[in-house]
Structure formats: C-alpha cells, structure tokens
Amino acid sequence: MDPSPPRAPVIPRTEPDPRDAATGPLWRAAQAFRLVTLLYAVGQQIASAPHYTNQRLSWVLIAVMAVWSGVSAVLLSQWRVHNVRRVRIAVVVGDHLIVIALIFATRLVANYDWYHNHQALPTTLWAANAVMSAAILWGPLGGIASGLLIAAVMVTARAQWDLDLWRDATTPVLVSVGLAIGLAANTARRAQEQLQRAVRLTAAAQERERLAREVHDGVLQVLSYIKRRGGEIGGPTAELAQRAGEQEVALRVLISEQGVGADAGGVEQDLRPLLTAQSTPSVLISTPGEPVPIGRFEAREISAAVASALANVAQHAGPGAKAYVLLEDTGDELIVSVRDDGPGIPSGRLAEAEEQGRMGVSRSIIGRIAALDGTAHLLFEAVGEDGSGAEWEFRVPRRPRQ
Known part of the structure; x- marks a missing residue:
C-alpha cells in the first residue's frame, strides 16, 4: 500500500x-x-x-x-x-x-x-x-x-x-x-x-515608501555615516568615504526608480522623482510643480549626471558643504543647475585630472549630457574669495513628444 x-x-x-x-x-x-x-x-x-x-x-x-x-x-x-x-x-x-x-x-x-x-x-x-x-x-x-x-x-x-x-x-x-x-x-x-492598474500602482507606491523608510533607517544612514566619518578621518579612508557616498546616491536613485518605471507605462517618465530622490539634509532639490515628462533614457542619464556632480561635491567640497539642484523646463530644453557652497574648483583642475587619466567628470557628467545632444558647463571654476563654490549647468534639448 x-x-x-x-x-x-x-x-x-x-x-x-x-x-x-x-x-x-x-x-x-x-x-x-x-x-x-x-x-x-x-x-x-x-x-x-x-x-x-x-x-x-x-x-x-x-x-x-x-x-x-x-x-x-x-x-x-x-x-x-x-x-x-x-x-x-x-x-x-x-x-x-x-x-x-x-x-x-x-x-x-x-x-x-x-x-x-x-x-x-x-x-x-x-x-x-x-x-x-x-x-x-x-x-x-x-x-x-x-x-x-x-x-x-x-x-x-x-x-x-x-x-x-x-x-x-x-x-x-x-x-x-x-x-x-x-x-x-x-x-x-x-x-x-x-482600475486594476491604479490599484497596482497604489500598492507599488505603498511598498516603495515602506522599502524607502526601511532602507533610509538602515543602509542609507550607515552609508551617510561612513561618508562623513571617512571624510573627517582622511587618509586611506577618504576613498572609502567616496565609495560610500557614491553608493548612497545610487541607492537613492534606485529606490525612486522602483515606482517611476511602473508608473509611466510608456516611453516617457517624470524626471522630478529621479532628482528629488537624491535629496539629503545637505542636498536641496527644487523642481517645477508640474510633471516634466522626458524619455526614459534621457531621464536616467540626466539623473546619473546629477548624482555624479553631487558625489563630487560630497568628496571635494568638505563635510559642511551644501548642494542645490534646480530643474527648469523652458519647453524647448531642460536646464539643470547643480551648485554648492564649497571652496570651488581651482582653474584648470578638471583638465589636469583628465590628463592624468581620471575620467570621472568627463565621462560621468560631460559625456552623459553630450550623449543627449546637450551641453554641460562649469560656470564657476576659480576659487572665489568668499568661497562661492562651483556650479554645473546642464542644458538638454527636448525631443519631439512620442
């Protein structure tokens, strides 16, 4: 049997x-x-x-x-x-x-x-x-x-x-x-x-918010602490602080993209959530009140360029520096400004870094924007007496709506 x-x-x-x-x-x-x-x-x-x-x-x-x-x-x-x-x-x-x-x-x-x-x-x-x-x-x-x-x-x-x-x-x-x-x-x-799509989006948004809270309470705080303490200690830990800062920014972008991809459902998505996800106590984000729809690839490239600029601020502007990101939509082009109140960038420093084979800025910032047929300009490059900091301005032309 x-x-x-x-x-x-x-x-x-x-x-x-x-x-x-x-x-x-x-x-x-x-x-x-x-x-x-x-x-x-x-x-x-x-x-x-x-x-x-x-x-x-x-x-x-x-x-x-x-x-x-x-x-x-x-x-x-x-x-x-x-x-x-x-x-x-x-x-x-x-x-x-x-x-x-x-x-x-x-x-x-x-x-x-x-x-x-x-x-x-x-x-x-x-x-x-x-x-x-x-x-x-x-x-x-x-x-x-x-x-x-x-x-x-x-x-x-x-x-x-x-x-x-x-x-x-x-x-x-x-x-x-x-x-x-x-x-x-x-x-x-x-x-x-x-109706079902709205229910799924609501459930996804709630789950995303819950996940963001848990990640913020755990992983993001630890990464932020490592970045801050590594910068204070200096020496070999400075590189560890830089990597922690980069991963913190990348993780914030990833959390925001969890809902944006499902929410768009088409070839375009709102650029604002990708930028506001990078907000921290030392990074202030300002975006328009209305949605800023743009192609998915363009949105992620712009977001990644902003993330790289903020990572440079966290690494070079000092632990007390604050960064400000402003998004403007003129209809014909998008203008993104990333400004900090640190000591600024010495004149010729970027060209010197590129000659030394350090391609971070040229590839992660200028290269990304150029791939979108846009321009990336460093408006304030010399060190000002009052510590005016540095400001990047990204201008990306809008493509025809699909």
Whole structure:
C-alpha cells in the first residue's frame, strides 16, 4: 500500500478574470432583457397561434425557446464556474444556432402569406438576445456581425428579398444593438483595466515608501555615516568615504526608480522623482510643480549626471558643504543647475585630472549630457574669495513628444 497521505482535492479557481468581471453587470442585465423578451414572445405566440397551420408544433417550439432562455440566462449570468469564458462562448454559439433554427421553423408552423408578412416565431426582440451576447463577448465587431447574420436569416426565412426589405427595421435595429452593446462592453473592460492598474500602482507606491523608510533607517544612514566619518578621518579612508557616498546616491536613485518605471507605462517618465530622490539634509532639490515628462533614457542619464556632480561635491567640497539642484523646463530644453557652497574648483583642475587619466567628470557628467545632444558647463571654476563654490549647468534639448 502507498504510505503517502492522500492529497487534498484541487479546488478550481473561481475568481473571475478581470475582463469577465468587467462585463459581469452587462451579462446580468442582458439576461433580464432575455426574460422580458421571452414574455413578449409568449404573448405574441398567444395572439398568432390561431393563424398557424400547426399550432401544436408552434407551442413545442415556444417551450424550447423558454427552456433555452432559462438555461442560457443562468449560465451567462454566472462567473463562479470553471472556464467561464469557454462556457460563455459555447452558450453564445448555441444561442445563435437556436435562434436560426427557430426562425426557419416558422415555415413549419405557418403558411407563406403569414410568415412573409409577420414576425418570425422567435420575435425580433427575442432574437436580439443572441446579438447582445455576441456583442458583450466579442465587442462591437462581433455584435455587428451577429446582427447582420440574424437579420439575413430572418429576411431569408420570411422570403423578403425584395424592395420592401429597405423599409424593414429589423436589420438596422439588430446592427445598432450589436454596435451599442459592443462599445459598452469594451468601455467596461478598459475601465476595469485602468482600475486594476491604479490599484497596482497604489500598492507599488505603498511598498516603495515602506522599502524607502526601511532602507533610509538602515543602509542609507550607515552609508551617510561612513561618508562623513571617512571624510573627517582622511587618509586611506577618504576613498572609502567616496565609495560610500557614491553608493548612497545610487541607492537613492534606485529606490525612486522602483515606482517611476511602473508608473509611466510608456516611453516617457517624470524626471522630478529621479532628482528629488537624491535629496539629503545637505542636498536641496527644487523642481517645477508640474510633471516634466522626458524619455526614459534621457531621464536616467540626466539623473546619473546629477548624482555624479553631487558625489563630487560630497568628496571635494568638505563635510559642511551644501548642494542645490534646480530643474527648469523652458519647453524647448531642460536646464539643470547643480551648485554648492564649497571652496570651488581651482582653474584648470578638471583638465589636469583628465590628463592624468581620471575620467570621472568627463565621462560621468560631460559625456552623459553630450550623449543627449546637450551641453554641460562649469560656470564657476576659480576659487572665489568668499568661497562661492562651483556650479554645473546642464542644458538638454527636448525631443519631439512620442
């Protein structure tokens, strides 16, 4: 015997698919309409039965119509069934087959003069249920195709392919119903998708804020402490302080990008969060009140250039120096200024560093901005008597909106 314990039965997932959940109210409303049209069809049968040549068969067909209306109404209005979409497709296809069969069955219960000049056994209103179901399931194109199919079957069964066809309202009514319900179904699906996206973004933002708090309380504070103490101690620890400062800035950018990437959902994103994420007690960030959308690549390159400039401030301007970042959007270009109140950069120091093979500024700042067809200028380079500090100005032209 198998000693392993019996496995628990697998319970099928009954949660609705978002697209099915969006159209749930439409399905239920359509089934209410189906039952109302069934009552109309029964009333029409009572009035028309005396004129039929086979009244008994007509009542049998009405009974089939009533049974199918009940079965289809129950199946289409429920979503807590396994493979609900397959069930609905099967019911909608069966709906069309039943309607078509009943329309042609009119010839079995009435003579030519009657079915040529009166409604078919399943009235136009009841036949519209198949069109509505197709429209909800497949959208406006499916609804229009269904309307044209049912209208063509009715015209064929009633032998109305003549000039009187253009005075009959069957075709425009059925096509209009398919178009209107199909558009409503598509609108409901889009609204559901937008709602779910908003819920996901809200959850992501909350998780990002929680993660940022935890990281700020732990890792960022440790990195900030290492940067500050390493700068104070000097010597071999200065390089450790520099690396800690760079990682602190990179980690702040990473935290901000966790939400921006999911939030944009397109080819552009707001540049402001990438810059404000680099704010610290010694780094003040000022951005416009309105979003500054820019391409993802451009946004990250500008953010990285600012991060490199701030890292240089932290390394060379002294432990008490403050940095100020200003973002301006003129419409034609973006202007980013990074200024500090440190001692400034001696004239020719950058050129000297580049000759020595130290490519940090030329690659991480000037190179990044140049890759965006922009310019990076060091406005204050010489050491001022009042310690005016240094100021970088990045100018990046705006590309056409996509």
